[in-house]
Amino acid sequence: xxxxxxxxxxxxxxMLTGSIIVSTARQLSLPEVRxxxxxxTAQQQLAQRDFAGVIVSLEExxxxxxxxxxxxxxxxxxxxxVPVAVTxxxxxxxxxxxxxxxxxxxxxxxxxxxxxxxxxxxLLKKA
Amino acid sequence: MQEPPTPANEDDRLQAxxxxxxxxxxxEERFDRIVAFAAQEFDMPIALISLIDAERQWFxxxxxxxxxxxxxxxxxxxxxxxxxxxxxxxxTAQDQRFADNPLVTGGPGIQFYAGAPLKLPSGESIGTLxxxxxxxxxxxxxxxxxxxxxxxxxxxxxxxRHAEPAPGNGDRNP
Numbered sequence: 001x002x003x004x005x006x007x008x009x010x011x012x013x014x015m016l017t018g019s020i021i022v023s024t025a026r027q028l029s030l031p032e033v034r035x036x037x038x039x040x041t042a043q044q045q046l047a048q049r050d051f052a053g054v055i056v057s058l059e060e061x062x063x064x065x066x067x068x069x070x071x072x073x074x075x076x077x078x079x080x081x082v083p084v085a086v087t088x089x090x091x092x093x094x095x096x097x098x099x100x101x102x103x104x105x106x107x108x109x110x111x112x113x114x115x116x117x118x119x120x121x122x123l124l125k126k127a
Numbered sequence: 128m129q130e131p132p133t134p135a136n137e138d139d140r141l142q143a144x145x146x147x148x149x150x151x152x153x154x155e156e157r158f159d160r161i162v163a164f165a166a167q168e169f170d171m172p173i174a175l176i177s178l179i180d181a182e183r184q185w186f187x188x189x190x191x192x193x194x195x196x197x198x199x200x201x202x203x204x205x206x207x208x209x210x211x212x213x214x215x216x217x218x219t220a221q222d223q224r225f226a227d228n229p230l231v232t233g234g235p236g237i238q239f240y241a242g243a244p245l246k247l248p249s250g251e252s253i254g255t256l257x258x259x260x261x262x263x264x265x266x267x268x269x270x271x272x273x274x275x276x277x278x279x280x281x282x283x284x285x286x287x288r289h290a291e292p293a294p295g296n297g298d299r300n301p
Contacts, residue, residue: 016160016280025277028269113168114273 006052007032008121009078012087013059014019021117030121039063046076048098052077053124055108055117068102070080083127085120087112129224131205134149138250140208141181143251147285150178150185157284158188165258165277166190169270173235176245177204182252191259191277192235201229207242208252213271213278216240218263220232239264241271243278245285280296 005086008031012018018035025033031052036042039060046054046067054071064086074080085106086099099107105127106120134140144150152256158176166174175182176215184202186195199205203225207214219238230237242257256278266274 016164019280020164020273020276023279024269024272027272027275111167114276115168115269118269118273 007034008053009042009045009051009125010035011039011056013037016088018110020114024114024118025121031125037066043067046078048077051082053083055085055120058086065084065098072102083124085124130200131202134209140251140253143247143249144178144253149187150180160275161281162188162190168273169258171258172261175257177257178254179205179208203240204242204255204257207255208244210243211246213241213243213274215266217265236261238262241266241274241293243274245282
């Protein structure tokens, strides 16, 4: 499957925000966005199939970091090199270092705009 | 000022609107959150879910406006329901339909308007999700897609309300 045909996995606890992102991506003919509300559900998705990109909320920080470590360690079905972006309310120095080590390409600070997520999806698609 | 033309399907449109049983109902969080989201996403001081009744536009949800309704003949949204696409007026001062509209020359001083029609599955446009600014603006293709997504969500909520049985009619378990 080519990168263009694979979807984007979005871990976003807000159903309203997630549904607007999914719908807007569809209208713009971007890769299909699959929204899940928790890291646990994201892990199940990433264990089953590959994605063109992953956008993870750091609301569940420890779980999210562990998930990305599993991805980079090739422990899941998704490619270990999959481009990743994160959303978070704040970034301290420790978290910033962790994100750098996990090769996170973009950090979106909350409250972010849907438009910023769309540009992030376009970035991940090109990666 | 150009008064909004009456849609060809006006009778069906009004019937579809009234069958929703939503006019003059209290505010609801599920609609309020859509206009709040729109105002925040687009940095707009005003966002509305406006329903076009026979002689007025009535606001089911609103941010940045106190009035519950305005006359239809000065309504921007009554123009927007005439087409399926989002109507964008980047600068009302440059648009002869609206330049001397009282909503432009007086309060709330509309300079920018974008309204996405709320088209029901049966085909009638009953109102809009609209965003308004007091300075000229424009929207790009991503903005238009986001506004359309919010509009689609508003239509889903309108239809969900319509599909649900009214409380107390015996269709629900106690």
